Amino acid sequence: MTTPVTGPVLVLLDRDADGGLRPPVLELLTAARALGVVQGAWIADTNRSDPDERTLALLGTYGVETVHQLDVGDADVRLTPVAAQGLTALVQRSGASVLLLTSSFKNKEIAARVGVATSAGVVVDASGLGVEGDRIVAAKTVFAGTWNTRCAVRTPLAVIALKPGSVQAAPPAEPTTVSVVPQAVTVDVGARRVRVAEHTERATSTRPDLGAAAVVVVGGRGTNGDFALLEELADLLGGAVGATRVATDEGWIGHDAQIGQTGVTVAPKLYIGAGVSGAVHHRGGMQSASTIVAINNDPEAPIFEIADFGIVGDLFAVLPQTTAELRRLKG
Numbered sequence: 284m285t286t287p288v289t290g291p292v293l294v295l296l297d298r299d300a301d302g303g304l305r306p307p308v309l310e311l312l313t314a315a316r317a318l319g320v321v322q323g324a325w326i327a328d329t330n331r332s333d334p335d336e337r338t339l340a341l342l343g344t345y346g347v348e349t350v351h352q353l354d355v356g357d358a359d360v361r362l363t364p365v366a367a368q369g370l371t372a373l374v375q376r377s378g379a380s381v382l383l384l385t386s387s388f389k390n391k392e393i394a395a396r397v398g399v400a401t402s403a404g405v406v407v408d409a410s411g412l413g414v415e416g417d418r419i420v421a422a423k424t425v426f427a428g429t430w431n432t433r434c435a436v437r438t439p440l441a442v443i444a445l446k447p448g449s450v451q452a453a454p455p456a457e458p459t460t461v462s463v464v465p466q467a468v469t470v471d472v473g474a475r476r477v478r479v480a481e482h483t484e485r486a487t488s489t490r491p492d493l494g495a496a497a498v499v500v501v502g503g504r505g506t507n508g509d510f511a512l513l514e515e516l517a518d519l520l521g522g523a524v525g526a527t528r529v530a531t532d533e534g535w536i537g538h539d540a541q542i543g544q545t546g547v548t549v550a551p552k553l554y555i556g557a558g559v560s561g562a563v564h565h566r567g568g569m570q571s572a573s574t575i576v577a578i579n580n581d582p583e584a585p586i587f588e589i590a591d592f593g594i595v596g597d598l599f600a601v602l603p604q605t606t607a608e609l610r611r612l613k614g
């Protein structure tokens with residue numbers, strides 16, 4: 284049997300607004316280590332170009348041997364064509380067998396672009412990863428979460444976007460010493476055809492990122508626009524707040540909170556849906572949650588078909604009792 288992972292496994296090192304590694308990156312590094320030699324792709328931007336010592340130490344703790352520090356000059360790395368061209372160059376220079384990214388809107392577009400540029404097989408929204416025989420194989424649910432598939436990549440390079448929460452992040456016994464390799468890449472005019480005219484940073488929230496949160500509390504039409512009880516519960520559990528499309532279309536909460544086929548895909552350990560019917564378009568974005576709790580006053584609501592725990596009742600009566608009991612248990 285030959286292993287398909289002859290070259291390094293390159294992991295895109297996404298950062299949060301403060302410049303620190305986003306938690307799902309540690310999950311990617313854990314998955315990467317099971318495949319082979321782990322290298323990181325650090326896309327330097329104008330504000331925070333260098334991985335600081337704390338970040339390098341953390342990367343070493345997770346078994347990263349080399350960090351390729353990409354410098355695309357004056358090109359805007361916020362643009363996916365720019366990031367994709369940079370990553371394509373890194374993949375080619377490092378001889379990587381696998382490129383791993385966190386599955387987010389932006390990264391899925393980058394993955395597709397790298398795939399086209401390198402003729403690589405691409406799997407996005409993967410929920411698992413491994414080697415079977417001489418192929419990289421990614422698990423993925425399709426058709427709004429109703430089918431589980433395993434997708435074998437048939438090209439020498441596999442580009443995989445892994446959903447947050449798919450792997451339990453765990454460092455190896457022995458840390459590594461990380462070497463940083465500067466990589467200057469000239470981005471062509473094709474990637475610069477769009478200019479970011481303006482950008483506004485989202486107001487910072489103390490809640491975790493929706494796509495990566497271990498606990499997600501979700502409101503639908505049944506909330507009638509009142510998300511206060513959901514926010515209270517989410518804060519008690521250290522979770523994020525999400526919504527159905529009805530709730531975001533009504534303007535009750537921002538569109539970035541929408542979960543589903545045309546929103547964010549989540550795979551939390553715990554999903555709590557209140558006043559959510561469980562329509563197929565919504566299920567597509569949350570069905571792979573480990574535990575699903577549904578609160579709905581209609582016992583026939585479709586969400587009960589996929590719920591691990593169901594509460595038939597008025598969310599405005601159930602949620603205050605839930606938070607009160609949690610507070611009591613927490614002391």
Ligand SMILES: Cc1cc2nc3c(=O)[nH]c(=O)nc-3n(C[C@H](O)[C@H](O)[C@H](O)COP(=O)(O)OP(=O)(O)OC[C@H]3O[C@@H](n4cnc5c(N)ncnc54)[C@H](O)[C@@H]3O)c2cc1C
Nearest residue numbers: 503504505527528543544545546558560564565580581598
């Ligand atoms: C192409 C396309 C893409 C779409 N993409 C998405 C997507 O990405 N995400 C998404 O969410 N939707 C999406 N939708 C919309 C989707 O089909 C559903 O319309 C939507 O998910 C329903 O939202 P909801 O559950 O909030 O509302 P409803 O289906 O109206 O359900 C509300 C639920 O609340 C319950 N309820 C009411 N009052 C209470 C109360 N006081 N206490 C407890 N329960 C109560 C009701 O019994 C009901 O089950 C898409 C639709 C299309 C056509």
